[in-house]
Amino acid sequence: MKLIFASDSFKGSLSSKRTAELLTRAARKVFGVCECIGVPIADGGEGTVDVLIDALNGERAIATVHDPLMNRIQVSYGIAGGRAVIEMAAASGLTLVPEALRDPLNTTTYGTGELILDALDHGCRELYIAIGGSATNDGGMGCLHALGARFLDKDGNELSGCGKDLAEVSTIDLAHLDSRLSDTSVTVLCDVKNPLCGENGATYTFAKQKGANPETLELLENGMQNYRDVIKHRFGIDCDLIEGAGAAGGLGAALNVFLHATMQSGIETVLGLIGFNDLLDGADLVVTGEGRADSQSVCGKVMQGVALCAKARGIPVYGLCGSLGNGAELLYDCGVTLLYSLVDENTSVVEAMTNAEEVYYHAAVRMFSKIKRDKA
Known part of the structure; x- marks a missing residue:
C-alpha cells in the first residue's frame, strides 16, 4: 500500500x-x-522557500537587504541547482513594518530587488518569486530601481521608488538594468488576478490593510494610474489587462513588464517543481x-x-x-x-x-x- x-x-x-x-x-x-x-x-505563500529547499535538496542563502522602510536587515532565500526561490515578503513584507509606521506612500520593494541581485550573484538564472504579503504599493519601482532601472520625474530627477513617487514618474530608463537579467527566466508565484488600477486594482483592493487611509488611497490610485499610463506609452503594454499585475502593490506588473516574468499559480508551480505527479505513480x-x-x-x-x-x-x-x-x-x-x-x-x-x-x-x-x- x-x-x-x-x-x-x-x-x-x-x-x-x-x-x-x-x-x-x-x-x-x-x-x-x-x-x-x-x-x-506550500502554495507560494509563507513556507514556500522551506518546502522547496527540502524537496529539491537545496540550501539557504543569507543576504543583507533593505526592508520596506529602508532599514538594513538580514533575510534568507532558497537556492537549488541554479534555481532561486524568493519570498518577497522576507524583504518587503507587511510584518516587517510596525503597525504605527504602516503607510504605503513610504514603503518600497527595494529589498526584493536586492534579493534578486544576490541570487544573480550566486549564479542563479532561474528565479521563482512568491509575491504575497507585501507592505508596499509602489508598482514594483523600488525592486526595479535596485536592479538598475531609473524612474525619472518631469525634470529628469531620479525617484527612489516608493508609493508617493508613482504620481511623479514621467520617464522610465532601462539602459542600466542588470544585464544578467536578459538570460534569466523569472516565474512569479501569484494567485490573485487583480489588474494594476481601478476598483479591483492594487490600491483599492490591498492598500488599506497596509495602512492607507481614504486620502492616501486616492493619492496612490491617482499615482498608479499615472504609472500605468507611462508604461503604456513607453512599452505599449496596458497593465490593467494583465492578470495579477496588481499583486503585491503592483510588483506583479513590474516583474511582468520589465523582467518578462511568467505569472503562475503558486501551488501549480510548487507541485511541478517537486515532481508531484511522478510521486503519485x-x-x-x-x-x-x-x-x-x-x-x-x-x-x-x-x-x-x-x-x-x-x-x-x-x-x-x-x-x-x-x-x-x-x-x-x-x-x-x-x-x-x-x-x-x-x-x-x-x-x-x-x-x-x-x-x-x-x-x-x-x-x-x-x-x-x-x-x-x-x-x-
Whole structure:
C-alpha cells in the first residue's frame, strides 16, 4: 500500500513536514507495513522557500537587504541547482513594518530587488518569486530601481521608488538594468488576478490593510494610474489587462513588464517543481489538509492543487484539517473524497491548537481506521 501525504502547514501549530511524520506514524499503526511518502508543500505563500529547499535538496542563502522602510536587515532565500526561490515578503513584507509606521506612500520593494541581485550573484538564472504579503504599493519601482532601472520625474530627477513617487514618474530608463537579467527566466508565484488600477486594482483592493487611509488611497490610485499610463506609452503594454499585475502593490506588473516574468499559480508551480505527479505513480490514496478549510481553499490553495492532481489519476484524496468553515464542501468538486476536522464536539479550537500533535495524530488514526473499515 502506497500513501502520499501532502498537507499545508497548520499556521501556529504544525509544519507541513510534521503533519507528514504524524500521518506516517498513524498509518503504520492502522495498516501495518505500508509505503508512506511525505511531501512538504506550500502554495507560494509563507513556507514556500522551506518546502522547496527540502524537496529539491537545496540550501539557504543569507543576504543583507533593505526592508520596506529602508532599514538594513538580514533575510534568507532558497537556492537549488541554479534555481532561486524568493519570498518577497522576507524583504518587503507587511510584518516587517510596525503597525504605527504602516503607510504605503513610504514603503518600497527595494529589498526584493536586492534579493534578486544576490541570487544573480550566486549564479542563479532561474528565479521563482512568491509575491504575497507585501507592505508596499509602489508598482514594483523600488525592486526595479535596485536592479538598475531609473524612474525619472518631469525634470529628469531620479525617484527612489516608493508609493508617493508613482504620481511623479514621467520617464522610465532601462539602459542600466542588470544585464544578467536578459538570460534569466523569472516565474512569479501569484494567485490573485487583480489588474494594476481601478476598483479591483492594487490600491483599492490591498492598500488599506497596509495602512492607507481614504486620502492616501486616492493619492496612490491617482499615482498608479499615472504609472500605468507611462508604461503604456513607453512599452505599449496596458497593465490593467494583465492578470495579477496588481499583486503585491503592483510588483506583479513590474516583474511582468520589465523582467518578462511568467505569472503562475503558486501551488501549480510548487507541485511541478517537486515532481508531484511522478510521486503519485502507484499511490493508493492521498492525504492533504490545512489549518482551516473554507471557500478560500479552492482559490489556488494547497488542498485544491493536490486534490486536482490526484483526481486526474483516479486516486482518492482525504482532507484532514484543523477546522471546516463555510465553503469547505467545494473541495469535493476538486476531488476530495472525505473531509475530517480536528475540531468537533469533543475538541475545541483552543485544545486543537494547544495540543496540536496529539490531537492531529489521534484524528489521523480515526481517519485511517475508517478508511480500513470501508475497504474491508
